[in-house]
């Protein structure tokens with residue numbers, strides 16, 4: 001009989017060990033397959049990590065080993081799901097990120113192959129569910145239901161998964177408000193190319209960068225190039241080189257729908273050899289693409305974060321474009337960063353890693369300066385376009401503001417006006433969505449907050465709802481205060497929706513578009529909006545940080561940053577870095593064509609170095625200044641951080657456990673590590689659980705990690721406290 005060591009599907013620290021089951025069937029199981037098992041009276045999926053043999057019967061085996069051995073219920077796969085390389089990678093990622101091994105597997109595999117029970121019902125054939133609005137009458141509906149009806153009124157018919165909560169949709173269908181229908185999915189098609197992406201003749205700078213990366217002895221090379229310096233052509237040329245050597249390419253981008261151009265370039269240059277792992281793909285399409293890569297039918301894989309786990313073999317080159325972007329770090333278990341995992345994979349394949357950015361992350365830049373990574377530079381814009389002229393505008397100077405307006409200054413309105421007259425385009429960045437970010441009663445001071453997260457609710461004018469941007473809670477915008485009954489409800493603060501409204505009052509004839517994650521809820525909307533803006537169907541595009549990334553709009557000659565310093569008030573050690581990046585990336589969108597660009601940056605705190613260096617696009621200056629701050633405060637890259645999150649229904653137990661861990665670390669690693677906290681994390685409540693976080697700062701994480709892992713496993717699950725780690729957290 002086979003003896004199987006398995007991991008159970010639940011990603012809990014306390015279950016992160018192998019359990020033993022017996023396989024009484026004549027069919028043989030190999031490591032890397034899934035089996036169904038009974039665990040605590042539940043039928044669960046399990047993932048086989050090792051296989052042994054026993055001559056004993058089930059009873060004998062039980063009495064020899066001192067526990068009641070159980071048989072598996074069913075074998076699910078006959079072939080291993082992962083190559084040996086990826087199986088080993090699971091262990092490496094789990095050891096580095098102190099996360100349950102099963103959580104890495106869940107992240108790695110497409111839905112139908114995940115070690116979870118629900119994967120059994122995952123798609124094998126390719127149909128999609130759609131929703132159509134039948135009746136927009138809202139009488140008797142709850143706020144959540146109305147939100148969906150109002151959304152459908154604008155977007156019906158729409159993919160069911162893009163329409164909102166499945167449970168609410170079901171109720172609405174029951175009421176006859178909407179109907180579901182199935183449509184055969186259109187197999188993913190690489191977007192129509194606007195123009196053929198012919199290879200360009202590389203500039204001297206680009207040639208030098210290609211050569212220096214290719215010849216570098218370092219595993220990882222930073223390609224630091226100002227915005228518009230032509231990094232894409234460098235990626236393409238390097239890819240050609242490695243492909244011609246018989247090697248395969250992994251190309252990572254922060255978010256596919258925001259960078260359709262990268263997909264176009266790669267798919268038109270390497271026709272037929274490209275697979276795309278796109279979050280907009282249906283589970284069935286993803287499954288198809290995944291299997292296609294695993295069968296070796298694609299030599300180039302383009303995708304976002306999780307594509308770093310693509311089952312591509314024989315990798316020669318891994319590229320991360322815009323490597324500084326935060327979306328490369330997953331903000332839930334296993335909390336991995338695609339850059340770290342890319343390097344782990346490159347080590348196994350002896351491949352090259354290229355990290356491209358105009359504003360590299362501090363970790364990357366510091367490693368390049370110390371010679372741990374190679375460094376290649378693209379210091380000039382292609383075609384010698386000069387960087388835009390920038391001006392900083394002081395929002396506290398009321399005389400410079402438009403009358404009764406705290407967000408639009410006179411110079412900005414003037415600058416927009418002149419662009420509209422010249423038929424040039426304008427981008428306005430406001431990193432906050434919705435209409436008003438604070439809603440309060442001016443009679444009694446009642447604040448409208450989220451009952452779950454306790455944060456402020458944001459007013460959305462489009463559907464007249466109050467929404468929590470953290471947990472998705474919605475309620476109807478009230479006409480009177482629930483506290484005192486007054487109708488003097490005030491909306492304070494400014495989001496993208498309101499910016500569009502105000503702007504259309506100043507410029508009634510202008511065509512104004514908006515891009516933020518509300519618009520982007522339906523995946524194709526992002527690409528559609530970007531395409532229409534590029535085709536000059538809008539004059540002005542207002543948006544959140546989504547519009548600051550990597551796009552190339554030749555007719556944009558003005559970029560305005562409305563409230564450049566909103567991000568500085570966040571209590572994150574990376575607040576200055578994020579603000580600087582956002583400004584630099586936004587300013588870099590201006591003047592990418594023939595014409596000279598201009599950028600206006602409006603801020604309250606306009607002497608802050610993140611703003612002044614951002615306006616000058618002076619990355620090196622900012623880096624040196626901010627590094628001094630990091631050194632004083634001991635934040636990365638001077639130290640590594642590990643955040644330990646504790647959660648429990650009992651606040652007392654939660655606090656108790658967090659002090660226990662803090663004390664234990666400080667006692668054992670005196671002088672080598674410090675533990676800050678426990679403090680309340682950004683999300684202090686999740687569901688019904690209280691949370692605390694302890695942040696470990698250390699120069700030598702490898703020494704402490706095994707101990708933390710042990711401690712986590714020992715304490716997790718006890719007294720109803722759960723511990724999870726976020727290694728290298730971006731915030732907490």
Ligand code: ADP
Pocket residue numbers: 200201202203206225226227228229230231232233382552
């Ligand atoms: P980055 O990613 O560094 O901001 P891009 O790769 O988007 O820059 O390139 C900026 C623009 O320059 C693009 O429109 C691109 O087509 C063009 N470009 C890049 N390299 C060349 C070249 N060698 N000759 C002509 N145009 C180029």
Ligand code: ZN
Pocket residue numbers: 441442443444445446481482483484485486
């Ligand atoms: Zn009131």
Ligand code: ZN
Pocket residue numbers: 450451452453454455468469470471472473
């Ligand atoms: Zn909430």
